[in-house]
Amino acid sequence: MQQVKLYIIIAMILLVSACNNNDLNSESNNSSSQVNEVKNTESPIDIADEEGEHQESSYVSQEESLSEFIIRLNDYIYEENSKGFQEFIDAYGVYSISYFDDGRDENNAILVYKNDVREDMFLVSSQSGKAGISLSGGTFSTEVKEIYFNDYEITNNALLNIDWLEKDESVIQNQLSDIIKGCQELILKNNEYIPQIFSLSNNYFAFSFSEINENTLEKFYGYWIIFEKVNDSYAIRAIIELQ
Known part of the structure; x- marks a missing residue:
């Protein structure tokens, strides 16, 4: 049991x-x-949102970087700081382009190397000795504090057909009409006399502080700066004065 x-x-x-x-x-x-x-x-939508935020963040970062670059460059010009101005010129030099809508003087393009920038900010050709733009006063006497950024990329423009690294200034001289046409096409996209940046393809950008008469395109005033992103910085390729 x-x-x-x-x-x-x-x-x-x-x-x-x-x-x-x-x-x-x-x-x-x-x-x-x-x-x-x-x-x-974590749905695919959440992941997509995170990617979108990252892309937007990168875009904003680039916009801020571009604005800081232009404001700093403008400060050097406004203050007539030739040494500071030279910081934005690399071994290819910078083109000084003058355009007169009334034909009172010759429209010209000259190449200026970094070490040839004069203290008085008067640009003189390193190749021919011809006089170019004077960055002291006049067109360049306005201080820039805020910049408008056109948030689209332009892939078809005459400025993109120019080899800005060309070291023979006579070649660029022969392309002046195309350069002016390219600037005209850009400003017509946003014809406001404000400091603004246009994004071109191939890491090129165009800064404009100009306006145009839409009925008579030859009436085109102000100035432009063409510059290129090189690694993590920017190098100016051309300064264009329209009178």
Whole structure:
């Protein structure tokens, strides 16, 4: 009789143990399911939003970088700081382009190397000795504090057909009409006499502080700066004065 009771007690212990194991397995499965649900709460839309935020952040960063560059460059010109101005010229030099709508003087393009920038900010050709733009006063006497950024890229414009790294100024001289045409096309996209930047393809940009008579395109005043992004900085390729 005692042996039968012992068997019954052992059977009951095994039964209780089995029930407990089933409960534990059930809880474990539920926990695992909850973990998976948490992991899967990030939908493709959420991921897309994060990517969009990253792209927008990068764009804003570029816009701020461009604005800082132009404002700093303008400050050097406004303050007639020739040494500071030279910081934005690389081994290719910078083109000084003059355009007179009334033909009173010759429209010309000259190439100025970094070390040939004079202290009085008067640009003189490093190749021919011809006089170019005077950055002291006049057209360049306005201080720039805020810049409008046209938030689209322009891939078809005459300025993109110019080899701004060309070291023979006579080649650029022969392309003056195309350069002016390219600037005219850009300003007609936003004909406001405000400091503004147009984004071109191939890491090129155009800064404009000018306006045009839409009925007579030859009536075109102000100045432009063509510049290129090189690695993490910018180099000016041309300064264009329209009179």
